[in-house]
Amino acid sequence: MIPVWAQVCYVVAAVCFILALKGLSSPKSARRGNLIGAFGALLAVVVTFIAYDIDNLGWILAAVAVGAIGGAWGARRVAMTAMPQLVALFNGVGGGAAALVALLELSEPARAGLVKPDGFFNNDAGWFAYSPLNDESGGHSLEELERLAQLLTTGTLTATAFTILIGAVSFSGSVITFLKLQELMTGRPITFPGGPFVFGGVLVAALGLGVWTVATGSVTLAIILAIVGLLAGxxxxxxxxxxxxxxxxxxxxxxxxxxxxxxxxxxxxxxxxVAGTLVGASGTILTRAMARAMGRSVSSILFGAFKGGSTAG
Amino acid sequence: MTEGVALLTVFVLAVFVGFEVVSKVSSTLHTPLMSGANAIHGVILVGSVIVAGTADEAGVLVVALIAVVLATLNLVGGFVVTDRMLEMFGGKRPPDAPA
Structure with a gap:
């Protein structure tokens, strides 16, 4: 796949992220930790441009410039008191980007004319040999077809559906937290009759759609899954x-x-x-620590208003 | 399939590293740590660039470029805003010392 030197650079970047989190945990080393993290990210992005076969380079660099200028400008200009909602917004767009990347990856086999065969646990990527595409009339090399078939295996599809759903939840959830902190909407808990049941119903729908997406590899279902994820957030x-x-x-x-x-x-x-898992794991610990510092539990924060609503009603 | 198991192994090990590395964070650093971790997951930019770099249709390229912009906002904005928070921390100390 990608050259060995690039993978070694990725390992260096991953170590930078670990050192960044470690550094950010102590006041003395926090600022240096953040810089180490930024260096790791820069290294990773530069290596990606060199190691992968990147088309549309002009467009991509323009998009990176837009995001970098916008992000740096927003982060420099924002008032100190408005920093939490800006972090929420940055977090949300990151989740949105992850969901879009997964959706586009899922659409690749479909655009090449490859469909997942029947059978939920049909994990043998060799089935593409029976595809009408393998005469290479579509201009696909055997290696390319193997890669596309791999995207339709149950394991990869599960990860795809997970990314789409959780990315969408994070995006819309972060937008609502932004609106609340920015006081564009009320900061008070918003509940409505039957709220817990509606939320439960949406979660069940998301789970069902997720399983269905994995079973079929359908892009349409994945888009519906993303919309349900937005609602859940x-x-x-x-x-x-x-x-x-x-x-x-x-x-x-x-x-x-x-x-x-x-x-x-x-x-x-x-x-x-590695980077995503580090953030997922350390973020979970941090969330619990923050709740404990406020004398609350995470579940009472998320579902406390529901309980309050039901006793009042 | 072995590739999948290798990635799963990496995942499980990274979970433990993630737990361990922030286990002793002081409560004053909760917000900057959250912000720094937020910047780190901006490396989804790498994924966005890979997808945009293989896009062969205009529609796909447009969606991929949106992902690139969003991911860069997350990555660059995240690190800059964290640095500003920590600057604030460092800046507070000198006025405290004489007083």
């Missing part, structure tokens, strides 16, 4: 009160990390897998 954050919102941002941050990790599995990119 909104319903997750609406009942949370303003003071508890930072803890929910931390939780959604861990979610995005896991979505990125699963995206790394789909792309067979070990760096994305």
């Amino acid at each position: 909104v319903l997750l954050v609406l009942p949370v009160g303003g003071a508890d919102v930072p803890i929910v941002i931390s939780l959604l941050n861990a979610f995005t990390g896991l979505a990125v990790a699963a995206g790394g599995y789909v792309l067979e990119n070990a760096l994305l897998l």
Whole structure:
């Protein structure tokens, strides 16, 4: 796949991320830790441009420039008090990016005319040999077809569906936390009759759609899954009160990390897998620590308003 | 399939490293640590670039470029805002010392 030197650079980047988290845990080394993390990210991105066969280079560099200027400008300009909602917004767009990447990867075999054969556990990527495509009339090399078939195996499809769902939840949930902290909507918990049942129903629908997407490899179902994920993110954050919102941002941050990790599995990119997992795991610990520092538990923050609503009603 | 198991092994090990590495964080650093971790998952930019770099249809390229912009916002904005938070921490100390 990609050259060995590039994979070694990815390992260096992964170590940088571990050192960054370690550094950020102590006041003395925090700032240096953040810089080490930024260096690791820069290394990873530069290596990716060189090691992979990248078309559309001009467009991509332009998009990177837009994002970099926008991100740096926003981060420099924002008022100190508005930093938490900016972090929420950055976290949300990261989740959105992960979901889009997974959707596009899923659409690749379909665009090449490859469909998943019947059978949920049909994991033998060799079935593509029976595909009408293997006469290479579509201009696909055997290696390319193998890669596309791999994207339709149950393991990869599960990771794809997970990335799409969790990325969408993180995106819409983060937007709601942003609106709450920015006081564009009320900071008070928003509940409505039957809220827990609606939320439960949406979760069941998401799970069902996820399994269905894995079984069929259908892009249409994956898009519906993404929409249901967006709805679930909104319903997750609406009942949370303003003071508890930072803890929910931390939780959604861990979610995005896991979505990125699963995206790394789909792309067979070990760096994305490690970086995403590190954030997912450390974010979970951090969320619990933050809740404990406020004398709350994570479940009481997420579902407390539901309980309060039911006793009042 | 062995490739999949190798990635799964990496995943499990990374979970433990992630747990361990932040286990002793002081509560004053909760927000910067969250912000720094947030910046790190911005490396999904790597994935966005790979997907955009193989796009062969205009529609796919447009969606992939949106992902590139979003991921770069996350990555660059995340590290810059974390640095600003920590600058604030460092800046607070000198005025405290004379007082």
